[in-house]
Amino acid sequence: MPVVEAKQLEKTYIAGDIAVKAIQNVSFTIESASFVSFVGPSGSGKSTLLNMIGCLDPPTKGSLQVVGKDITILTRKQAAIFRGEHIGFVFQDFNLIPVLTVFENIEYPLLMVQNWPKKRRTEQVNTLLKAVGMADQGHKFPSQISGGQKQRVAVARALVTNASLVLADEPTANLDRTTANHIIELMKNMRDEFGTSFIFSTHDPKIVNNAETIFTLEDGQLLKNGGGNHV
Numbered sequence: 396m397p398v399v400e401a402k403q404l405e406k407t408y409i410a411g412d413i414a415v416k417a418i419q420n421v422s423f424t425i426e427s428a429s430f431v432s433f434v435g436p437s438g439s440g441k442s443t444l445l446n447m448i449g450c451l452d453p454p455t456k457g458s459l460q461v462v463g464k465d466i467t468i469l470t471r472k473q474a475a476i477f478r479g480e481h482i483g484f485v486f487q488d489f490n491l492i493p494v495l496t497v498f499e500n501i502e503y504p505l506l507m508v509q510n511w512p513k514k515r516r517t518e519q520v521n522t523l524l525k526a527v528g529m530a531d532q533g534h535k536f537p538s539q540i541s542g543g544q545k546q547r548v549a550v551a552r553a554l555v556t557n558a559s560l561v562l563a564d565e566p567t568a569n570l571d572r573t574t575a576n577h578i579i580e581l582m583k584n585m586r587d588e589f590g591t592s593f594i595f596s597t598h599d600p601k602i603v604n605n606a607e608t609i610f611t612l613e614d615g616q617l618l619k620n621g622g623g624n625h626v
């Protein structure tokens with residue numbers, strides 16, 4: 396089953412009297428356990444597209460199935476629940492909660508959306524801590540770990556609900572080259588271990604070189620070879 400299926404997707408923003416066609420007539424399919432990158436110049440529509448896939452902003456037109464569900468018909472509340480159950484997010488500035496420990500940051504999505512008993516939550520968080528190489532760091536606060544370690548925690552948090560899909564907007568932008576390479580490698584390993592699809596919006600050639608499919612956006616449209624340019 397494809398993890399994302401978009402058909403003739405459109406997004407138009409209305410700003411005053413002006414309509415901005417941020418995404419126009421975009422169709423693509425992403426299979427499970429994929430490593431996919433959306434690339435394109437600033438303003439080409441990458442974030443708009445990721446926000447639609449992440450159920451943060453509905454399309455204006457077209458169909459969009461995520462993990463087999465038509466997400467265009469969800470209410471805001473239903474979208475939030477669906478997001479919490481199926482989609483993880485990784486951001487360029489990590490977005491960890493400073494007053495929570497590493498362990499608690501990873502546990503947080505489970506408390507928000509899943510009704511798991513404490514023992515099961517603890518086991519799941521420990522599994523993820525180990526998977527991202529942070530098994531002995533769970534008691535620390537975000538201010539006590541490095542940028543690369545923060546992104547490891549963010550990857551663990553994105554995966555803790557057994558998400559089918561992780562959306563990552565420029566996840567390596569704030570990391571040095573070596574650390575960025577380690578994070579990309581980690582995400583690939585997580586894809587292999589958990590079968591999660593990773594979808595990136597990025598300018599980082601390191602991610603683009605690692606992606607198995609590259610979709611190129613320009614002025615809100617997929618370039619012809621962008622409809623699944625397998626590398």
Ligand SMILES: Nc1ncnc2c1ncn2[C@@H]1O[C@H](COP(=O)(O)OP(=O)(O)OP(=O)(O)O)[C@@H](O)[C@H]1O
Pocket residue numbers: 408409410415416417435436437438439440441442443444
């Ligand atoms: N909330 C909004 N209201 C009006 N226009 C918007 C809004 N968000 C984005 N746009 C416009 O939609 C188009 C696509 O923007 P988007 O942020 O998706 O591009 P991007 O490729 O992610 O850019 P960047 O690489 O700079 O993050 C741009 O013309 C942008 O100005």
